[in-house]
Amino acid sequence: MPPIRKCLFPAAGYGTRFLPATKAMPKEMLPVVNKPLIQYGVEEAARAGITDMAFVTGRGKRALEDHFDTSHELERQIAGSERESLLEDIRRLVRECRFSWTRQREARGLGHAVLTGETLIGNEPFAVLLADDFCVTGDAGVLGQLTAVFAEQQCSIVAVEEVPASETASYGMIAGEEISPGLFRVSRMVEKPAPEEAPGNLAIIGRYILTPDIFAILRATEPGRNNELQLTDALQSQARQGKVLALRFRGRRFDCGSVAGYMAANEYVWKRP
Numbered sequence: 374m375p376p377i378r379k380c381l382f383p384a385a386g387y388g389t390r391f392l393p394a395t396k397a398m399p400k401e402m403l404p405v406v407n408k409p410l411i412q413y414g415v416e417e418a419a420r421a422g423i424t425d426m427a428f429v430t431g432r433g434k435r436a437l438e439d440h441f442d443t444s445h446e447l448e449r450q451i452a453g454s455e456r457e458s459l460l461e462d463i464r465r466l467v468r469e470c471r472f473s474w475t476r477q478r479e480a481r482g483l484g485h486a487v488l489t490g491e492t493l494i495g496n497e498p499f500a501v502l503l504a505d506d507f508c509v510t511g512d513a514g515v516l517g518q519l520t521a522v523f524a525e526q527q528c529s530i531v532a533v534e535e536v537p538a539s540e541t542a543s544y545g546m547i548a549g550e551e552i553s554p555g556l557f558r559v560s561r562m563v564e565k566p567a568p569e570e571a572p573g574n575l576a577i578i579g580r581y582i583l584t585p586d587i588f589a590i591l592r593a594t595e596p597g598r599n600n601e602l603q604l605t606d607a608l609q610s611q612a613r614q615g616k617v618l619a620l621r622f623r624g625r626r627f628d629c630g631s632v633a634g635y636m637a638a639n640e641y642v643w644k645r646p
């Protein structure tokens with residue numbers, strides 16, 4: 374299979390936990406210190422060698438497109454001023470990456486969002502990044518860690534971390550055999566199980582590498598938890614054939630979909646040298 378060139382960013386959710394901040398603003402535009410969550414996500418993908426950034430958005434998400442475009446007025450105003458350096462990173466991304474957009478008309482789950490993105494991805498393996506899982510690593514980023522495994526293993530891969538039993542109902546949970554330190558061959562995956570139904574304590578966090586057969590599988594998958602089309606359920610079909618790995622990623626994650634996690638991320642980044 375070719376190397377991973379494309380990353381899909383599902384970004385159609387409403388972010389109701391952050392109301393009223395997210396009433397008119399996409400939750401992906403919430404900043405950690407002075408940079409929006411979605412920009413950290415795109416930077417992580419770019420660091421992993423990915424060039425094509427594909428977004429699945431919805432109503433009220435126009436600010437995302439504007440963020441990854443050039444603002445000529447702003448450029449004119451800021452040219453030569455000391456603030457210009459604040460735009461350096463985003464300018465580089467806009468220059469060096471390709472951006473494409475499609476819209477998910479109804480909120481029918483992460484699986485449905487990924488299926489909606491098929492038109493932007495086509496028939497090749499790709500990454501998925503959920504921007505509200507904010508990750509800090511000392512190296513190439515979580516996606517970089519996953520693409521390195523993909524280069525050798527050529528199958529779907531999810532990033533996982535251990536969570537306490539009280540949190541299993543917030544995540545896709547996996548079970549598997551550890552085939553090398555931190556790398557598991559997944560045997561079971563369950564979306565948001567109660568603690569007593571969880572297959573283990575490893576939770577999927579918002580970073581995936583998916584092989585393109587996932588689209589056909591998603592099309593044949595029935596709605597699951599919350600009556601939504603779940604990516605975890607489609608992955609379980611691949612896992613049954615031994616074709617899903619889980620990597621316990623090296624680094625730290627903040628759940629920026631929750632106010633507490635978001636506040637912790639801000640404090641962490643603000644205090645970091």
Ligand code: G1P
Binds near residue numbers: 546578604
């Ligand atoms: C989604 C997935 C879930 C995964 C989580 C990671 O859930 O469905 O399997 O563990 O992302 O953040 P969501 O948080 O969108 O409800």
